[in-house]
Amino acid sequence: MRVLVLTTFFPNAADPQRAVFVKNLVRALKQRCKVDVISPIPYAPPFSLKAAWRAQRAIPMVDTIDGIEVTHPRFVVLPRLEWLSGLTYFLGVVGALRTWKRQLADGEKPVVHVHCAYPDAVGAVLAAKLTGIPCVVTAHGSDINVYAKRTGLRGQIRWALRNAHGIIAVSGGLQNDILAILGAPSTKVRRIPCAGFDMEVFRIREGGAPHIAPKVGLGARLVIFVGLLVPIKGVEFLIEAWAALAQAGKIDKEDRLVLLGDGPLRTSLMQQARARGIEEQIFFAGMVSQQEVACWISSATLLCLPSRNEGTPNVVVEALASGVPVVASRVGGIPDLVKEGENGMLVPPADPLALGMALEEVLRRSWNCRHISRSVAHLTWQAIADQNHEFLQSTVTGS
Numbered sequence: 001m002r003v004l005v006l007t008t009f010f011p012n013a014a015d016p017q018r019a020v021f022v023k024n025l026v027r028a029l030k031q032r033c034k035v036d037v038i039s040p041i042p043y044a045p046p047f048s049l050k051a052a053w054r055a056q057r058a059i060p061m062v063d064t065i066d067g068i069e070v071t072h073p074r075f076v077v078l079p080r081l082e083w084l085s086g087l088t089y090f091l092g093v094v095g096a097l098r099t100w101k102r103q104l105a106d107g108e109k110p111v112v113h114v115h116c117a118y119p120d121a122v123g124a125v126l127a128a129k130l131t132g133i134p135c136v137v138t139a140h141g142s143d144i145n146v147y148a149k150r151t152g153l154r155g156q157i158r159w160a161l162r163n164a165h166g167i168i169a170v171s172g173g174l175q176n177d178i179l180a181i182l183g184a185p186s187t188k189v190r191r192i193p194c195a196g197f198d199m200e201v202f203r204i205r206e207g208g209a210p211h212i213a214p215k216v217g218l219g220a221r222l223v224i225f226v227g228l229l230v231p232i233k234g235v236e237f238l239i240e241a242w243a244a245l246a247q248a249g250k251i252d253k254e255d256r257l258v259l260l261g262d263g264p265l266r267t268s269l270m271q272q273a274r275a276r277g278i279e280e281q282i283f284f285a286g287m288v289s290q291q292e293v294a295c296w297i298s299s300a301t302l303l304c305l306p307s308r309n310e311g312t313p314n315v316v317v318e319a320l321a322s323g324v325p326v327v328a329s330r331v332g333g334i335p336d337l338v339k340e341g342e343n344g345m346l347v348p349p350a351d352p353l354a355l356g357m358a359l360e361e362v363l364r365r366s367w368n369c370r371h372i373s374r375s376v377a378h379l380t381w382q383a384i385a386d387q388n389h390e391f392l393q394s395t396v397t398g399s
Helices: 020-029 051-057 082-102 117-131 154-163 172-182 235-247 266-275 290-298 314-321 352-364 369-374 381-397
Strands: 002-006 034-038 062-065 068-071 110-115 135-139 166-169 189-191 222-226 256-260 282-286 302-305 326-329 344-347
Touching (some): 002 020, 002 082, 020 034, 020 381, 082 117, 117 135, 117 154, 166 172, 172 189, 235 266, 266 282, 290 314, 344 352
Parallel strands (some): 002 034, 110 135, 166 189, 222 256, 256 282
Antiparallel strands (some): 062 068
16 A cells, blocks of 8 residues: 555645644654655745745745655645635646656555645545545544535535545544534544654653753743644633633742744733733743653643634643643543543633633642553554554555
């Protein structure tokens, strides 16, 4: 079997932290079969004044990302015409897919594994049908929870899912949503998590990472957020909850809220913290490497993810694997991971009062880090790759 991973969900030179979980899955899958990667990039016009577009345009057509060769064809994204992106994606990748098929060795059985239902699955399923290659779609969360609810996209996504040879849902809730879109029970939908951890990176470290404490103060309790500073992550609710706890005297002045990540809301979140008088207790760490994320998490008292919506967040698995309890919104695949009172607490999204109460409770309690770590011991990348390999193999063989 030879697998072509086709997706925009992959790191690139302009965004090296993008969808690292897919890269981790590819690395583990390469130990079981031949895997190639095509990661389309939205076309950026020349002579652009936007720094982001200039960086995107500079991405090479073929690159090596952490030892994995990646091809980056371009496709056009038209502003305010997102319903056309599935078609433009198809036009951008069909040539690359035909080239890949011609390069197959005699006897190799190909399969396309596409991540994300839109625009990836729509364009990839159409291209795979025209080239006669079976295609498996992995849906991750917002592609189903958000895009599939939009007029003009739902019909396209339904067509792609119905015409895929197999569908992977990364959580139980997402599996139910996919079945609802399909409109009938289907045996081709399989639930396989896509949130895993590297045992060598995310593990219990007694005493945490020594170099972290000087950055925030010795003896401080650390509450960590990891993610982009964008509206869907609900970080403003976390800051509001922290401010309420500080005003009520429920946290010490030495305690710190650490935000790992960056994004368009950074300035407004800093202003919010300043207005609530807690700016000295919040540390904006910015974008850091995966190794540095692991160091921060291992030094944390708890991890908080107050998102409005999610798929199955990798960072939750990584925190639990490190023996760190989690407070998170009861959305997406998070309830599959966080068991109330056993390894953390769940709260309704967009509810700073409930969030503050959960933070106070988790900070107050004593937790068994080894018990927490065992709750996700089955979610190593090797175990997840085994499940993906078996499902892809069954799609190729028709068994």
